[in-house]
Amino acid sequence: MDLTTLGGQLLGIIPLGDIVLYVTTFNLFMSVAALVFTVLIAMSRTEKQVEAQFGTLNDREKKVSKDEFKIRRFLSIICGIATAGAMITGDLFNFTLFVTLIGIVNIGIVSAVKEVDVLDSAFQYGIIAMLATLPLFGGAALILGTTGTLSMLEIVNIPTTAMMLFGSILLFIGVAGESGVAPFFATKAEMFRTAGSPFLVIIHLSSLLVIVRAIEILLIINKPF
Amino acid sequence: MVVPVPDVVSPVVVSLYIPAIFTGLLVGLIGLLGIAFQKRDIHVLILTDIVGLGMLIIVAAVGTDLAEALILPGLVVELAEILAISELLMSREMRKMDKKVDLIPVPLNLNMEIFETAPVFFAVILVAYGAFLSGFTGGAVAGAGILFYLISKIYRGVPSDIWEGISATAVVVWCLWLIGFLLFFAAPDYWLLGLFLAAFGLFIEVAYKAGLIGVIGREEFKRGKE
Numbered sequence: 001m002d003l004t005t006l007g008g009q010l011l012g013i014i015p016l017g018d019i020v021l022y023v024t025t026f027n028l029f030m031s032v033a034a035l036v037f038t039v040l041i042a043m044s045r046t047e048k049q050v051e052a053q054f055g056t057l058n059d060r061e062k063k064v065s066k067d068e069f070k071i072r073r074f075l076s077i078i079c080g081i082a083t084a085g086a087m088i089t090g091d092l093f094n095f096t097l098f099v100t101l102i103g104i105v106n107i108g109i110v111s112a113v114k115e116v117d118v119l120d121s122a123f124q125y126g127i128i129a130m131l132a133t134l135p136l137f138g139g140a141a142l143i144l145g146t147t148g149t150l151s152m153l154e155i156v157n158i159p160t161t162a163m164m165l166f167g168s169i170l171l172f173i174g175v176a177g178e179s180g181v182a183p184f185f186a187t188k189a190e191m192f193r194t195a196g197s198p199f200l201v202i203i204h205l206s207s208l209l210v211i212v213r214a215i216e217i218l219l220i221i222n223k224p225f
Numbered sequence: 226m227v228v229p230v231p232d233v234v235s236p237v238v239v240s241l242y243i244p245a246i247f248t249g250l251l252v253g254l255i256g257l258l259g260i261a262f263q264k265r266d267i268h269v270l271i272l273t274d275i276v277g278l279g280m281l282i283i284v285a286a287v288g289t290d291l292a293e294a295l296i297l298p299g300l301v302v303e304l305a306e307i308l309a310i311s312e313l314l315m316s317r318e319m320r321k322m323d324k325k326v327d328l329i330p331v332p333l334n335l336n337m338e339i340f341e342t343a344p345v346f347f348a349v350i351l352v353a354y355g356a357f358l359s360g361f362t363g364g365a366v367a368g369a370g371i372l373f374y375l376i377s378k379i380y381r382g383v384p385s386d387i388w389e390g391i392s393a394t395a396v397v398v399w400c401l402w403l404i405g406f407l408l409f410f411a412a413p414d415y416w417l418l419g420l421f422l423a424a425f426g427l428f429i430e431v432a433y434k435a436g437l438i439g440v441i442g443r444e445e446f447k448r449g450k451e
Contacts, residue, residue: 093295093298097298097302100302100306101302103306104302104305104306104309107306107309107310107313108309111309111312111313111316114320116317116320116321119313119316119317119320120317122313123266123310123313123314123317126306126309126310126313127260127269127270127273127310129306130273130276130277130303130306130307130310131256131257131260131273131276133276133277133280133299133302133303133306134249134253134276134277134279134280134283136280137280137283137284137295137299138246138249138250138253138279138280138283138284140295141283141284141286141287141292141295142246142283144287144289144291144292144295145242145246145286145287145292148289150291
């Protein structure tokens with residue numbers, strides 16, 4: 001199994017010293033999609049949440065102040081760029097760093113809101129994200145220790161050993177915790193209940209794209225078929 | 226293909242690899258156990274740092290140059306996350322209690338006589354000594370002097386223009402450091418100029434980071450009052 005089976009056509013290699021980027025149709029498309037979405041977010045304004053109040057006919061509006069809006073937009077753009085970077089990087093450790101950057105920025109996007117519930121949820125998510133750095137970096141370090149390289153172009157040619165399998169499982173646990181998917185989604189669920197929608201959507205999008213890319217990386221490391 | 230370990234590496238070092246990885250995982254498990262027992266958020270936050278230490282042990286176990294280069298980003302990520310989460314915890318508690326927060330929160334009442342008589346003297350000596358040292362160390366020493374001066378001024382109030390001016394200067398001077406660094410590569414003949422630009426750019430930049438702390442503190446202060 002090689003890179004072209006997974007990612008379609010191998011469009012080219014960008015050798016930057018130690019770090020060799022490779023561009024396939026798959027990760028080029030994902031990276032460009034993340035960047036396009038980032039541009040859309042950078043141009044958009046936040047929503048206003050209007051809630052009907054119980055017992056009266058009044059509505060309650062939740063607005064986002066201008067300072068908060070600016071900070072959120074900045075952090076969302078950083079999150080989008082980090083997602084695009086995680087899509088296209090050809091280096092295992094850079095991938096883990098991009099994923100942790102996404103985790104930190106996700107906390108930052110919701111950190112300035114006024115609802116205590118949302119802050120509570122963001123705190124729980126932050127704790128999980130911090131705990132997830134152990135399997136994430138540990139898995140990458142185990143793969144480095146076993147294969148002697150972090151470049152996926154090299155790893156794809158190295159036959160899988162049991163230690164690499166163990167490292168890749170750790171890596172996946174780390175990515176799952178850091179992006180808050182499957183077993184850990186309960187920590188993240190409340191985070192979306194605040195106002196300011198387009199910026200909150202990038203939290204979703206980044207974790208979805210990162211999981212798809214993480215699966216590609218697991219297939220590259222383990223070569224199951 | 227298993228990558229062979231070079232002969233120059235002693236077998237003792239090679240045999241340490243597996244125990245080190247198990248140590249890292251054990252440290253992580255101990256941290257998780259502690260988190261499971263603790264109920265207060267602040268304790269949970271402190272204990273997560275232990276799990277981060279386990280991560281550093283595993284990365285360090287590889288023991289090559291590359292691993293050494295990976296420890297630094299690992300550590301930075303660890304610090305950034307713990308800072309972000311503790312800010313989150315602080316703002317949550319502030320919102321729960323509806324309390325005001327000082328410009329630079331200090332646990333003690335620092336209304337001592339030494340803060341009224343000595344600050345200028347101390348600050349001048351520390352800044353002068355820092356300028357003599359130059360570079361990163363000098364910046365830290367001079368920064369301590371400026372921070373000391375500012376803390377003593379808190380009781381009389383510091384105008385916000387000063388904070389913002391200091392932090393803006395820090396960023397401009399940071400460019401001097403970059404220019405000096407570039408000179409090493411672009412024009413190696415002028416290495417002395419590059420060295421001095423880098424040394425004093427870094428000195429002033431690190432010294433003025435004290436101002437940056439102040440600006441962040443003030444914004445936190447403003448947010449707390451809303």
